[in-house]
Amino acid sequence: MFLKKSMIRFLTKFSVVFASLFLLSSNLALAAWGLNMTQGVTPISQDVYNMHMTSLYVVTIIGILVFSVMFWSIFQHRKSKGVKPAKFSHSTTVEIIWTLIPFAIIVALAIPATKLLARMDDTSKSEITIKATGYQWKWKYDYIDEDITIYSNLAADSVDASQKNSGIDPKTADNYLRNTDTALVLPVGKKIRIMTTASDVIHAWWVPDLGWKRDAIPGFINDNWTVINKEGVYRGQCAEICGKGHGYMPIVVKAVPEKEYTAWVQETKVALNSKQDSGDKVLSMDDLKSKGAAVFKANCQACHQANGQGIKGVFPAIDGSPLANLKENIPAHIHQVIYGKGIMPAFGEQLSDTDIASVITFTRNNWGNKTGDIIQPKDVLASRKK
Amino acid sequence: MYLVFSLIMFFIGGSMAMIIRAELFQPGLQFVDPQFYNSMVTVHALVMIFGAVMPAGVGLANWMIPIMIGAPDMALPRMNNMSFWIMPFAFALLLSTLFMDGGGPAGGWTMYPPLVLQTGKAFPFLIFAVHFLGISSIMGAINIIATVFNMRAPGMTLMRMPLFVWTWVITAFLLIASLPVLAGAVTMLLTDKYFGTSFFSAAGGGDPVLFQHIFWFFGHPEVYILALPAFGIISQIIPTFARKPLFGYASMVYATASIAILSFFVWAHHMFTVGLPINGELFFMYATMLIAVPTGVKVFNWIATMWKGAMTFEAPMLFALAFVVLFTIGGFSGLMLGITPVDFQYHDTYFVVAHFHYVLLTGAIFALMASAYYWLPKWTGNMYDEKLGKIHFWASAISANVLFFPQHFLGLAGMPRRIPDYSVQFADFNMISSLGGFAYGISQLLFVYIVVKCVLGGKKATGQVWDGARGLEWTLSSPPPYHSFSKPPKVTKALMEY
Numbered sequence A: 001m002f003l004k005k006s007m008i009r010f011l012t013k014f015s016v017v018f019a020s021l022f023l024l025s026s027n028l029a030l031a032a033w034g035l036n037m038t039q040g041v042t043p044i045s046q047d048v049y050n051m052h053m054t055s056l057y058v059v060t061i062i063g064i065l066v067f068s069v070m071f072w073s074i075f076q077h078r079k080s081k082g083v084k085p086a087k088f089s090h091s092t093t094v095e096i097i098w099t100l101i102p103f104a105i106i107v108a109l110a111i112p113a114t115k116l117l118a119r120m121d122d123t124s125k126s127e128i129t130i131k132a133t134g135y136q137w138k139w140k141y142d143y144i145d146e147d148i149t150i151y152s153n154l155a156a157d158s159v160d161a162s163q164k165n166s167g168i169d170p171k172t173a174d175n176y177l178r179n180t181d182t183a184l185v186l187p188v189g190k191k192i193r194i195m196t197t198a199s200d201v202i203h204a205w206w207v208p209d210l211g212w213k214r215d216a217i218p219g220f221i222n223d224n225w226t227v228i229n230k231e232g233v234y235r236g237q238c239a240e241i242c243g244k245g246h247g248y249m250p251i252v253v254k255a256v257p258e259k260e261y262t263a264w265v266q267e268t269k270v271a272l273n274s275k276q277d278s279g280d281k282v283l284s285m286d287d288l289k290s291k292g293a294a295v296f297k298a299n300c301q302a303c304h305q306a307n308g309q310g311i312k313g314v315f316p317a318i319d320g321s322p323l324a325n326l327k328e329n330i331p332a333h334i335h336q337v338i339y340g341k342g343i344m345p346a347f348g349e350q351l352s353d354t355d356i357a358s359v360i361t362f363t364r365n366n367w368g369n370k371t372g373d374i375i376q377p378k379d380v381l382a383s384r385k386k
Numbered sequence B: 001m002y003l004v005f006s007l008i009m010f011f012i013g014g015s016m017a018m019i020i021r022a023e024l025f026q027p028g029l030q031f032v033d034p035q036f037y038n039s040m041v042t043v044h045a046l047v048m049i050f051g052a053v054m055p056a057g058v059g060l061a062n063w064m065i066p067i068m069i070g071a072p073d074m075a076l077p078r079m080n081n082m083s084f085w086i087m088p089f090a091f092a093l094l095l096s097t098l099f100m101d102g103g104g105p106a107g108g109w110t111m112y113p114p115l116v117l118q119t120g121k122a123f124p125f126l127i128f129a130v131h132f133l134g135i136s137s138i139m140g141a142i143n144i145i146a147t148v149f150n151m152r153a154p155g156m157t158l159m160r161m162p163l164f165v166w167t168w169v170i171t172a173f174l175l176i177a178s179l180p181v182l183a184g185a186v187t188m189l190l191t192d193k194y195f196g197t198s199f200f201s202a203a204g205g206g207d208p209v210l211f212q213h214i215f216w217f218f219g220h221p222e223v224y225i226l227a228l229p230a231f232g233i234i235s236q237i238i239p240t241f242a243r244k245p246l247f248g249y250a251s252m253v254y255a256t257a258s259i260a261i262l263s264f265f266v267w268a269h270h271m272f273t274v275g276l277p278i279n280g281e282l283f284f285m286y287a288t289m290l291i292a293v294p295t296g297v298k299v300f301n302w303i304a305t306m307w308k309g310a311m312t313f314e315a316p317m318l319f320a321l322a323f324v325v326l327f328t329i330g331g332f333s334g335l336m337l338g339i340t341p342v343d344f345q346y347h348d349t350y351f352v353v354a355h356f357h358y359v360l361l362t363g364a365i366f367a368l369m370a371s372a373y374y375w376l377p378k379w380t381g382n383m384y385d386e387k388l389g390k391i392h393f394w395a396s397a398i399s400a401n402v403l404f405f406p407q408h409f410l411g412l413a414g415m416p417r418r419i420p421d422y423s424v425q426f427a428d429f430n431m432i433s434s435l436g437g438f439a440y441g442i443s444q445l446l447f448v449y450i451v452v453k454c455v456l457g458g459k460k461a462t463g464q465v466w467d468g469a470r471g472l473e474w475t476l477s478s479p480p481p482y483h484s485f486s487k488p489p490k491v492t493k494a495l496m497e498y
């Protein structure tokens, strides 16, 4: 009698704990973001969420059943209760049953999963095509139909706060490490095809609210699609290790109504055009240096470091280097920034002549480098033409 | 020797984990640079896998298999010696890279190109360390196979062998089949970097994804190389402390073999997001889910072994029971990860980190801890301190869950793995996880103390040690004589039974 009572007490406690965990997890499902997977803002992300919850319920129930039996046995069949051990050592029937039941459960899970996968795979009939290219460490977005190319870097306040022992509280940075200088702007309600690729190493493009992630692989293009149902800003991060800046290449998608999107496209085109013809502008040393400092922070600092010392054995120092100090190396310096070298990317495509002129002037006149050289946009243009 | 070495490696890898968890304790970068962080993550994994878990498994095999099958020693003692001494050398190579210009390897233990080709001076050291570790493991595996097939005592038929021996034979075949593949893959990396080949570079007509296929063709069997010996250990311990024969011995052997075979057909479940054709993704999804069936059989058999036994709960049994529960939780998240469309969300997040630590730490390492307590009295002739052992168990089991359970939530909430710093919305669970990590780390010091204390002295152990234990090793004195069985014992059915 005593045995029975303590066992019942135990089992009630046990099932209360498990049941509350179980309920908790479904409540949290409603609370979404934070403890559980997001339901997201696309039809697919909703389906993925449902599939996730189904499998979570299945394993929770199996877990409760299996572990209850085990704990029952642990509390009942102990030597201290004076039980004599049984002698049985197998039972073919039982063994066949518990091979077949898991098999059936797996088939039941695999069927909806197969259907969902087929739906995710179908990129046909998309209305807008975006190409997302991963760089160490930023994203480039090409709007294929619009002839727009934008680059998306980690936002400046996050860059500052993320320096080692910066003394800046990450909470004060706007969406710390999940905010960019330029967002990927997309219209709601349209089927958008998103191709992923990369220029240097493998990255992965992931916005949880869209319901999937996909690798961005140099030399290959992966095809994906989405339809965003709700306006809003959706954030994600690179999900494949891509070097030291891997934690610092966020993705921000801004979903806007179609009208607003069309307006944005026009504006951006105008802005990009004006950026290209820097013409014969002549800038002062101070202007070049201050602009150059900003360009350096966004593009160069991750490798060459804020103090221009680089990282020994991997990224060479600029401070004191012959390339950035000797007069006769000015053309080579410009050339290397435009066309890249080894693992250093070619910046010619992503930076304007003014940007490149500024950052070169900045690096030749900062830290220990005191050349006094001034590089103008037209020098860069000349180098591009060669 | 192996065991001492792997314990040292466990602590080296563990201190790297402590550095990782200290950096992740709060958002913001406090202690290390991102590059060094990445090399900690990479070397931590290599040290734990190749330095702690694998050598510990081989060490147990070398020590226990001859005794369990009634042989005087391993078949090829000289090979054994060489296989051991390669390891400290290989790890000296690997660890020395942390002090080189450019730092240690930092592309993850998976060594994906093109990223891994950006490694500095450490690169050739990484490749050769992997080569040496591979050679060492293959020699160990050959020795185990030779011993089991040639040196069994009369009457020790294959289907009478203890399960630990069975799981090791199957593991040895996995090692021999998969490690050369890894060696080939890293050699191709080496020639890509230094000799102008472009196996893995799209610019030269190669394919970076090809490396991933080759790597995981080795890599998935590798996780079973870590797990199968653990299954064997658990299958020895539960019957002992339930005082009842192992339920479904034959189905255990068949389940182990089917897991091993299936493990060669599921590699691409690590690559669902690389953009495989849909038919490929479906094949690997089905195959992966299928592995849950034989794994389920094993869990059910362990529970059926406990059923109607007369259980006692010494430290080895506690670790074994925790293994059954926690490894199963890791199996559950594994099943979820196997569902391709949902894996597109889980992949490369902390959900995965939680998953593989449930199967590796509360799985493989807990089983190794269980085996240490189980056989320590046999090895040393002294009983360990049971009370301290129990404290060590509870401290480990609780802290490991505080450490890894919240990581499920982090992954679902969107935190990628292998990042040194994170958005403030992930702060709370990371802090909990780090606290669990420090507690786990400290608890393991207790283990060293218990082992040292037991080696130095303690209550004398009998030959039998555990009243419920069966098998040849318990017929010898504790500690066993130098050449365990100089005269082959006669193995009868009754000796192995209850």
Ligand code: HEM
Pocket (backbone or CB within 6 Å): B014, B017, B018, B020, B021, B041, B042, B044, B045, B048, B049, B053, B108, B109, B110, B353, B356, B357, B360, B361, B364, B365, B403, B416, B417, B418, B419, B437, B440, B441
């Ligand atoms: C002392 C307890 C341990 C702690 C606190 C710990 C912690 C961690 C952490 C924080 C990561 C980095 C995750 C990421 O950002 O991707 C990691 C990675 C990893 N750990 Fe552990 N770990 C421990 C023990 C182990 C053990 C015993 C094993 C294997 C037997 C292991 C295998 C791995 C593997 C394979 C990785 C993946 C590395 C990679 O991403 O390349 N860990 N661990």
Ligand SMILES: [Cu+2]
Pocket (backbone or CB within 6 Å): A202, A203, A204, A238, A239, A240, A241, A242, A243, A245, A246, A247, A249
């Ligand atoms: Cu990345």
Ligand SMILES: [Cu+2]
Pocket (backbone or CB within 6 Å): B219, B220, B223, B266, B267, B269, B270
């Ligand atoms: Cu796998």
